[in-house]
Amino acid sequence: MRQSLGAHPRIFNALLASAGVAFFLIVVILALPTKSKLVRLELQTQERAAEHAAKSLQLSVSALLSREWQSLGSFGELVNMKDISSARQIADAAERASEGIYWAGIVGLDGVVLAGTDGEREGEDVSGRQWFLSGLHGTRIGNVYSPKMGITDNPEGRLFNMSRPIVNQDGTPTGVAVYSMRFDWVADYLFESSEALDVDLTLFDRAGDELVESNRFELPQLPEKISSLADLGSARTRTGGANNTQYVAAILPSLVTGDLPEFGWSMVVRLPATPSESILGIAWNSLTSIGIGAFLIIGVVAYIFASHFLRPLVDLIETADAIAKGDSAYPIESDTSYEAAVLSSALARLQTNLQALAFSARGTKKRASD
Structure with missing residues (x-):
């Protein structure tokens, strides 16, 4: 039986339909993968922004602390261990020279403080302190701590000690020069810098305990997985958070770099991830x-x-x-x-x-x- 001609499509309509199908295939094959690539590109851009902010903070803080470390070296070179009055004057001048220095001191080989800022702690036996023992034989950056009673200036502020040996012309140690640094001075600098860079940060000590945290964006607490990554040996980026609080994190296992002793501080920098519905823009x-x-x-x-x-x-x-x-x-x-x-x-x-x-x-x- 002859098939009805009306069952066959007209070539004119078939061409227009073919053009529509071709356009649909273009959308499926090209446009949708392009959208995914744009989303990934935007995420990579945010990761680079977080990493750049972390590197900027690292360089600026390293320069800040390097200046104090070099100052401590000069402080030790200027001190005359036999002239206690002159040594005290130099200690007073060192403390006034920088807002970050809480106390500057000179310790003899016997572990007794010979001179200190405003005469503070002079005569105290510090031979059992780690900063003295390490500073006598090399260099030392101590852990951040809260001072005990007896410290009259800003008793609730946190401190950390930097010490290095004082040597004579033969290179023989004759004492130890020490700076007790205001950690909150460093923390304030980090807060101001992170606000200027429009990021949040979290700083950890050697033990993985939190030292500083800024959370202006009200991001969720850092998961233990990301916190532990801060102790690893290479910088990296990660993403995390729920749908409405997603963030991009840049992880630095060592905040302070350059010609400085090991501080043991690690940092995580975070910024909110652009919502997926507005990534393409x-x-x-x-x-x-x-x-x-x-x-x-x-x-x-x-x-x-x-x-x-x-x-x-x-x-x-x-x-x-x-x-x-x-x-x-x-x-x-x-x-x-x-x-x-x-x-x-x-x-x-x-x-x-x-x-x-x-x-x-x-x-x-x-x-x-x-």
């Missing part, structure tokens, strides 16, 4: 506009192509169907394409031959009736 809006424009252009081009090249073929096909049904109509001459011109000419010849055969048949029939 202007770029994705531009891609959407380009996609819509491409769809319209494809549609217009397809329609013009179909109207100019396919419509004449459709008309010629309809004429051929009419000729097959016995209609005496001649096809319209078409030169829109090579195929249309050949088909138009062929149908005209076919119609001429059919008309000639019909005329000959009528003549034969008439003579036969006569």
Whole structure:
């Protein structure tokens, strides 16, 4: 049984539908993966921003503490161990020279404080203190601690000690120079710097205990996994948090670098991650506009192509169907394409031959009736 012609799609409509399908495939194959790549690119940009902020804090704090460390070396070189009055004056001058220095002192080889800022702790036996023992034989940066009673200036402030040996011209140790540094001075500097860089930070000591935390963005508490990464040997970035509080973290296992002793401070810098729904922003809006424009252009081009090249073929096909049904109509001459011109000419010849055969048949029939 002959299949109904109405079941077949028209070539004009098929072309437009094919253009729509092609555009859809472009969106699926190209646009959606591009969106994922843009999301990843944005996340990488945020990771680099966090890492850059962490490096900036590292360099600035290292420079700050390097200046105090070099000052401690100069302080030890200027001291005359035999002139206690002069040594006390130098200790007083050292304390006034920097807001970070809480107390400066000179300790003899026997572990007794010979001179200190404002005479503080002079005569005290510190031979059992770690900063003295380490400073006598090398260099030492002590742990951050809260001073006990007896410290009258800012008793609740946290301190840490820096010590290094005092040597004579032969390189033989003759004593120990020590600075008791205000840790909160360093913390305030970190707070101000992090605010300028628009990031949050958390600082840990050697034991992994938290020393400083700024949380202006109200991010969730650092998970133990990220905190433990701060003790590892290389800088890295991580992401974390729930949907509404996601963040990007840059981890530095050693905050202080350069020609300085090991401080044992590690730091995590965090900034809020851009929400996934707004990551693409202007770029994705531009891609959407380009996609819509491409769809319209494809549609217009397809329609013009179909109207100019396919419509004449459709008309010629309809004429051929009419000729097959016995209609005496001649096809319209078409030169829109090579195929249309050949088909138009062929149908005209076919119609001429059919008309000639019909005329000959009528003549034969008439003579036969006569």
